[in-house]
Amino acid sequence: MVHERRNPPTRRPGVERIAAALEVVGARGWVSAADLAAELGVDRSTGWRLARSLEGIGWLQHDRVSRRYRLGLRLFELGTRALDGFDIRAEARRVMAELVSATGESADLAVRDGDAAVFVDTIDGTNEVRAFTRSGQRAGLHAIAAGKVFLAHMPQVEVDAYLRGPLDAYAPATITDPATLRDVIALTRRRGWGDNRGELNPEAGGLAVPILDAGGACVAALGLNVPLMRMGDENVTRLIGELLAATRRLTVN
Amino acid sequence: MVHERRNPPTRRPGVERIAAALEVVGARGWVSAADLAAELGVDRSTGWRLARSLEGIGWLQHDRVSRRYRLGLRLFELGTRALDGFDIRAEARRVMAELVSATGESADLAVRDGDAAVFVDTIDGTNEVRAFTRSGQRAGLHAIAAGKVFLAHMPQVEVDAYLRGPLDAYAPATITDPATLRDVIALTRRRGWGDNRGELNPEAGGLAVPILDAGGACVAALGLNVPLMRMGDENVTRLIGELLAATRRLTVN
DNA sequence: GGGCACGTTGCAGTCGTTGCAACGGCGTTG
DNA sequence: CAACGCCGTTGCAACGACTGCAACGTGCCC
Numbered sequence: 001m002v003h004e005r006r007n008p009p010t011r012r013p014g015v016e017r018i019a020a021a022l023e024v025v026g027a028r029g030w031v032s033a034a035d036l037a038a039e040l041g042v043d044r045s046t047g048w049r050l051a052r053s054l055e056g057i058g059w060l061q062h063d064r065v066s067r068r069y070r071l072g073l074r075l076f077e078l079g080t081r082a083l084d085g086f087d088i089r090a091e092a093r094r095v096m097a098e099l100v101s102a103t104g105e106s107a108d109l110a111v112r113d114g115d116a117a118v119f120v121d122t123i124d125g126t127n128e129v130r131a132f133t134r135s136g137q138r139a140g141l142h143a144i145a146a147g148k149v150f151l152a153h154m155p156q157v158e159v160d161a162y163l164r165g166p167l168d169a170y171a172p173a174t175i176t177d178p179a180t181l182r183d184v185i186a187l188t189r190r191r192g193w194g195d196n197r198g199e200l201n202p203e204a205g206g207l208a209v210p211i212l213d214a215g216g217a218c219v220a221a222l223g224l225n226v227p228l229m230r231m232g233d234e235n236v237t238r239l240i241g242e243l244l245a246a247t248r249r250l251t252v253n
Numbered sequence: 254m255v256h257e258r259r260n261p262p263t264r265r266p267g268v269e270r271i272a273a274a275l276e277v278v279g280a281r282g283w284v285s286a287a288d289l290a291a292e293l294g295v296d297r298s299t300g301w302r303l304a305r306s307l308e309g310i311g312w313l314q315h316d317r318v319s320r321r322y323r324l325g326l327r328l329f330e331l332g333t334r335a336l337d338g339f340d341i342r343a344e345a346r347r348v349m350a351e352l353v354s355a356t357g358e359s360a361d362l363a364v365r366d367g368d369a370a371v372f373v374d375t376i377d378g379t380n381e382v383r384a385f386t387r388s389g390q391r392a393g394l395h396a397i398a399a400g401k402v403f404l405a406h407m408p409q410v411e412v413d414a415y416l417r418g419p420l421d422a423y424a425p426a427t428i429t430d431p432a433t434l435r436d437v438i439a440l441t442r443r444r445g446w447g448d449n450r451g452e453l454n455p456e457a458g459g460l461a462v463p464i465l466d467a468g469g470a471c472v473a474a475l476g477l478n479v480p481l482m483r484m485g486d487e488n489v490t491r492l493i494g495e496l497l498a499a500t501r502r503l504t505v506n
Numbered sequence: 507g508g509g510c511a512c513g514t515t516g517c518a519g520t521c522g523t524t525g526c527a528a529c530g531g532c533g534t535t536g
Numbered sequence: 537c538a539a540c541g542c543c544g545t546t547g548c549a550a551c552g553a554c555t556g557c558a559a560c561g562t563g564c565c566c
Contacts, residue, residue, distance in 0.1 A: 012302070012303075012306035012309070012522085012523085013521090013522070014267045014271075014306075014522070014523080014553095014554085015271060015303075015306045015307060015309075015310060015312075016306075016309075016310060018267075018268055018271060019310040019312070022331055023331075026331060026334040026335075026337075029337065029338060030338075032512075032513090033512080033513070033514095034511075034512055034513080042555075042556085043555070043556050043557075044511095044512075044513080044514095045513090045514080045515080045555080045556075045557085046554075046555055046556075048512090048513065048514070049265070049514095049554085049555090050265070050268075050554095053265035053267075053268045053269075054268060056265070056268075056269075057268060057269060057272040058366070058367070059268075059272070061366075067512080067513075070335075070338050071331070071334055071335035071337075071338075072335060072366065073335055073336075073364070073366040073371045073373075073391075074366070074391075075328075075331050075332045075334075075335045076332040076333070076335040076336055076371065076373065076389055077332070077371065077389045077390075077391050078275055078276075078279060078324070078328050078332055079328045079329040079330070079331055079332015079333060079335070079389065080329070080332060080387065080388055080389025081279040081324055081328075081389065082279075082323075082324035082325060082326055082328045082329040082332070083326075083329055084279075084282065084324075085282060085283075085323050085324075090377075093377075111326070113311070113314075113325070113326040113327070114311070118326045118329065118330065120326075120329065124343075124346075134333065135333050136329055136330045136331075136332065136333025136334065137330075138326075138327075138330050265553085265554085266552095266553070267522095267523090267553075267554080285543075285544090286543080286544070286545095287542075287543055287544080295524080295525085296524070296525050296526075297543075297544080297545095298524080298525075298526085298544090298545080298546080299523080299524060299525075301543090301544065301545070302523085302524090302545095303523095320543080320544075
């Protein structure tokens with residue numbers, strides 16, 4: 001979990017508890033009311049009542065035989081609505097499909113959400129060995145190719161603030177040194193694309209290029225998720241070429 | 254909104270208010286704190302504090318210049334997690350892509366969530382005029398092709414309970430008469446596929462076939478979203494053939 | 507059969523949340 | 537230019553929802 005660096009919001013234990021509960025259920029898959037209570041550090045009765053309430057609005061689903069809860073589909077509905085504002089997706093999906101057939105690698109589309117990058121869409125590659133990214137996945141900006149692209153397009157003050165905060169180490173190769181990261185960001189800005197070599201997942205890497213709107217703002221990043229074994233220089237050059245060609249086919253506003 | 258027919262959950266105004274707030278923001282796109290409060294029927298201060306709290310956990314996003322809120326991407330993340338349990342998607346997507354190239358129509362995958370069917374994945378068609386379904390969209394079982402397939406595979410008692418409840422009329426053609434619907438369900442069960450002719454959207458129709466697991470339970474429905482103008486008998490026959498062929502290529506467990 | 511874990515419910519105290527009121531900023535109107 | 541209205545924001549006191557505790561019932565395992 002990436003630490004937040006926002007101005008202090010009004011504390012509301014109610015909503016935080018609900019969020020924590022859903023987080024727990026999301027992480028564990030199937031959870032009993034007692035497990036949920038234990039995980040939240042509250043009484044069994046409280047955990048049960050909370051789960052029951054969340055079931056009432058469809059945010060949790062209850063299985064009568066196993067007496068366990070999991071996330072409900074109304075959350076899925078709500079989640080997809082969250083993308084309505086952003087939708088570069090319709091346009092991007094077509095380009096992503098072309099990318100996949102040209103490269104065989106998995107293509108993804110990411111947007112920035114505060115201090116994290118979120119993959120809002122992915123298309124699986126066709127190669128036998130391929131990296132996999134789940135749509136909805138989230139990671140710190142410093143750990144993935146798309147995130148470095150976002151950092152390269154952020155105002156200096158925001159970048160400084162980001163570098164000051166905790167830089168989570170997702171893998172041994174994750175860059176957690178601010179000075180090193182600053183150089184990487186500069187490099188990313190200069191050459192126009194970002195990369196990631198085992199910094200989120202030890203076996204996978206990624207490449208990403210910015211999607212700019214008419215005003216030159218970076219609204220999203222288009223990327224490829226590539227097994228490390230295929231991240232040699234000559235192949236990276238080829239893939240970056242494909243990515244850049246793909247963004248040129250994108251008309252954003 | 255479809256009415257719920259569950260056993261009475263414990264009332265928890267807290268979670269219901271939060272859900273209502275997110276529903277409002279989801280429906281209106283960009284909402285000011287004052288608007289949100291008005292919509293919820295609470296004081297401005299309450300609306301503002303609620304919005305601020307939700308922003309704190311990333312469920313709402315705040316735009317400083319317009320001072321408005323919209324749904325945050327953490328909801329998207331949570332929503333995609335809700336699908337993890339269900340995932341026929343990985344398998345189905347391949348088959349759906351084949352369906353699209355064979356028919357040119359938009360393909361969709363739906364699962365049942367209580368009294369509603371939810372589209373968990375869609376692939377746009379390639380025809381010039383095509384129907385569009387948003388992933389995450391939800392509708393009453395009686396109003397869409399996939400829903401009728403689910404009804405055809407549900408125990409009689411559950412079907413009776415469903416028919417007793419309110420049957421929302423989404424469009425003039427929506428079937429809201431229980432007796433008629435019962436006949437339609439019987440027909441769907443007999444012939445093995447469901448259809449929808451302008452019952453959700455006046456200009457669109459749909460076709461759907463069940464995806465059965467090893468035990469014969471209907472775990473999902475595979476469908477095509479077809480403009481009404483192309484729902485003539487000969488074309489429907491062809492499309493149903495494609496759908497049935499596609500499900501045979503699906504290995505579920 | 508006994509023990510254990512869990513679901514479930516009633517009850518009273520706590521504490522979070524609410525509405526009210528007020529202040530300040532900002533754009534609009536007369 | 538002043539008055540007005542709208543909205544964001546904060547303090548405060550009262551209300552009420554939520555919590556933990558305790559108890560009961562059930563199903564499962566030793």
